[in-house]
Amino acid sequence: MCGIFASVGFAPERERISIVAHRGPDGEGWETRSSPAGPVALGHRRLAIIDTSEAGRQPFSDPSGRFLLTYNGEIYNYRELREELIALGDSFRTHTDTEVLLAAWRRWGEHALQRLVGMFAFVIWDDKEKQLFAVRDRFGIKPLYWVEGQGGVAFASEIKQLLDLPGGERRMNLPRVHDFLVGGISNHTAETMYAGIRQLRGGEWAVVDAQDSARVRITVRRWHDMRRASVPSMSSDEAAETFRELMEQSIRLHLRADVPVGACLSGGLDSSAIVGLMSRILPEEHQGLHTVSACFTDKSVDEKPYMDAVVSATDATPHFVFPKPEDVIDHANLITWHQDEPFASTSIIAQWCVFAEAQRTGIKVMLDGQGSDEILAGYHFCYPYHLAHLVRQIRLGAFLSTIMARRREQGRAVASQFAQVAFALAPRALSDVMFKVHSERLKHRWLDTDVLNAIGRQPSPLRTAAESLGLPSPTDVASLCDVMTYASNLPMLLQWEDRNSMAHSIEARVPFLDHRIVEFALGLEAEHKLAGAETKKVLRQALADVLPPAVRDRRDKLGFATPESNWLKGPLRPLIEDGVAKTLETCPGLLNGTGVRRMLDDFLKGRDALGSTLWRIVNLGIWADRFRITVA
Incomplete structure (x- = not known):
């Protein structure tokens, strides 16, 4: 269980991940990339649960350097998936579920999601295609919020990480x-109580296309039926x-x-x-x-x-x-x-x-x-x-x-x-x-x-x-x-x-x-x-x-x-x-x-x-x- 942050187009601000240090007291990671749409940043606060060694540090890259992952949650069937991937020719340098998740995505893409048993919210940057993928588990056990504003889009584990970004207003929705107030209910739509700040619902994923220097384009889809x-x-x-x-x-x-x-x-x-x-x-x-x-x-x-x-x-x-x-x-x-x-x-x-x-x-x-x-x-x-x-x-x-x-x-x-x-x-x-x-x-x-x-x-x-x-x-x-x-x-x-x-x-x-x-x-x-x-x-x-x-x-x-x-x-x-x-x-x-x-x-x-x-x-x-x- 961890805290994550990712942005495309906005100026990288490391304090966006530091503010959720409570979610991950075992380490902090931060990496940046570039795209036609502007800077790309991925941040991570780690709570070490499986393979507590430094091998599990995030953001986590595949051997080729094409994919970069920041991930919050647990893939409970990671051992079974690991054996399946090894049989297909993959090799692993850690014992983490993080590496298994990234290897599964690299091999199967979005079809890997149906194979996962667990709770998760993760963001993967594809440096070759200049696309960012943000995914939330079937029932929304792990949170993933997002905001879109002039020049960029950002995703985070907690709303406070998105405040004061373009579009992240301190105004009531x-x-x-x-x-x-009427029913004591919240978190029941894609909207939050903050104007402009939204969440991916359980079973949804977003694709951010950063290939266009003029604008960042985001599409939200449902992957869980x-x-x-x-x-x-x-x-x-x-x-x-x-x-x-x-x-x-x-x-x-x-x-x-x-x-x-x-x-x-x-x-x-x-x-x-x-x-x-x-x-x-x-x-x-x-x-x-x-x-x-x-x-x-x-x-x-x-x-x-x-x-x-x-x-x-x-x-x-x-x-x-x-x-x-x-x-x-x-x-x-x-x-x-x-x-x-x-x-x-x-x-x-x-x-x-x-x-x-x-x-x-x-x-x-x-x-x-x-x-x-x-x-x-x-x-x-x-x-x-x-x-x-x-x-x-x-x-x-x-x-x-x-x-x-x-x-x-x-x-x-x-x-x-x-x-x-x-x-x-x-x-x-x-x-x-x-x-x-x-x-x-x-x-x-x-x-x-x-x-x-x-x-x-x-x-x-x-x-x-x-x-x-x-x-x-x-x-x-x-x-x-x-x-x-x-x-x-x-x-x-x-x-x-x-x-x-x-x-x-x-x-x-x-x-x-x-x-x-x-x-x-x-x-x-x-x-x-x-x-x-x-x-x-x-x-x-x-x-x-x-x-x-x-x-x-x-x-x-x-x-x-x-x-x-x-x-x-x-x-x-x-x-x-x-x-x-x-x-x-x-x-x-x-x-x-x-x-x-x-x-x-x-x-x-x-x-x-x-x-x-x-x-x-x-x-x-x-x-x-x-x-x-x-x-x-």
């Missing part, structure tokens, strides 16, 4: 800021067996490293399953299994009993951190700088504390459970789509039994379930009206300003996310999983994870996002994901023997939750009150001050549960202040 794989109908046992085989294969690959490997453990199904499988496989690769967890004294969000059950079952060495309200005060500004954009929840701070503890423990690679909820419909908000699909299929028996199971096991009121299903069944025009009415009720007209009214009426963030990739708006579990995986939830979670882990010079790996697992899971029928009140059925069945019963049979869902509402009303009340005032001052004209203050008063007096919305307002102000972002 108002539609994306609106989506964040998002069409749902065809998975044959199968029994529960068959689905579980296949899922188990894929998971074991993925864990083995994700344990390839020449440094200590540990795991994030939340006590939920996903992280517990990973730790359980690691405990079976790790003795072949490493000595000992270390886990890091965030715990809370507030029992409403504390999952330590489940963590303890996993630790006991796996004989892991646990490390616990107890995030406090003071951590929010102490770290919010720094975390916002690392995240580059405002973040929607204080749960990010809990994750920050986990990676900070992993760094103190000396663990350099951490496996995490991101992705499972998206590919297997693990969120409770997936149920309305599932129930609506049952209604469309006229499967009323299954519909009613699911409604009653959720009332019995999840405490979901029947009336509220019917209301949610009605929303999911509504035609698009009606759902747009319902969304507008719902958002108006919540916001106390706090977004009713000339600045935001000027961008026009915005669709729901979920619809924006789907349309940004040409995906249909969700109507059932299958289409919802597609959107969550490629466009909405997962890209946002991966951004937070990347920044929090890299801030502590730790490589975070996500075994559920082996593309073979994702393709299989997305192609499964809904019955393998949701059964009554049981979520992620195929996972529970496939890994029943490695999950403690207390974890396997859970029906609640928390994730990296914090006691946010209690914190904001209690010890963090001054932060929220001062933060709201600061945001209104820092972002003049963006928000309706009267409406924001009314919302704050309602929250503090217990009349409305708007703590997460208020946090977004406060964090938006922290971001605007830290990065000197203007409204217009």
Whole structure:
């Protein structure tokens, strides 16, 4: 895991890579070339994970000197690819996956991408053709931003590396800021919250043609096919067996490293399953299994009993951190700088504390459970789509039994379930009206300003996310999983994870996002994901023997939750009150001050549960202040 930078046409500035030294404390590299369109620069900050010797230093050149690579990520099947390339006549001077990646590109070009199992963002300069290729992995696990301005184009691991380049403005991209404030969503389109700064989406690549002295030309294409794989109908046992085989294969690959490997453990199904499988496989690769967890004294969000059950079952060495309200005060500004954009929840701070503890423990690679909820419909908000699909299929028996199971096991009121299903069944025009009415009720007209009214009426963030990739708006579990995986939830979670882990010079790996697992899971029928009140059925069945019963049979869902509402009303009340005032001052004209203050008063007096919305307002102000972002 590393930090990269590349530019064509712009004057080379080495500080563009130095600013992300936290992503790679093990070395810095910088090389320049020339082209008809102007200077070419490639920079790299190294976090040494595989072949930690100086042989892995980047930017990395092939023996001919034609190709130059700067690369962030891991190619987990590099050993197999290396043997294949050797059989074809290639030779290698290092044991790095970097050299394998460049050799694969040299031999197969863009067709090499389909052979890669891993997470990656890389840039390759072809000195012969005077072209630069920038590539991002299938699901956007590793970041890659870009900006195009007068005279050039640049790519980088973090947005801050692109600021103040031509086109890299310190100005709000108002539609994306609106989506964040209304729905708490970000990273769901090719745009960022900065005007002019974009990202390659997961599964995309860009070609920069520098052969013309008059201009640099960039073309963005998609290399990964998002069409749902065809998975044959199968029994529960068959689905579980296949899922188990894929998971074991993925864990083995994700344990390839020449440094200590540990795991994030939340006590939920996903992280517990990973730790359980690691405990079976790790003795072949490493000595000992270390886990890091965030715990809370507030029992409403504390999952330590489940963590303890996993630790006991796996004989892991646990490390616990107890995030406090003071951590929010102490770290919010720094975390916002690392995240580059405002973040929607204080749960990010809990994750920050986990990676900070992993760094103190000396663990350099951490496996995490991101992705499972998206590919297997693990969120409770997936149920309305599932129930609506049952209604469309006229499967009323299954519909009613699911409604009653959720009332019995999840405490979901029947009336509220019917209301949610009605929303999911509504035609698009009606759902747009319902969304507008719902958002108006919540916001106390706090977004009713000339600045935001000027961008026009915005669709729901979920619809924006789907349309940004040409995906249909969700109507059932299958289409919802597609959107969550490629466009909405997962890209946002991966951004937070990347920044929090890299801030502590730790490589975070996500075994559920082996593309073979994702393709299989997305192609499964809904019955393998949701059964009554049981979520992620195929996972529970496939890994029943490695999950403690207390974890396997859970029906609640928390994730990296914090006691946010209690914190904001209690010890963090001054932060929220001062933060709201600061945001209104820092972002003049963006928000309706009267409406924001009314919302704050309602929250503090217990009349409305708007703590997460208020946090977004406060964090938006922290971001605007830290990065000197203007409204217009």
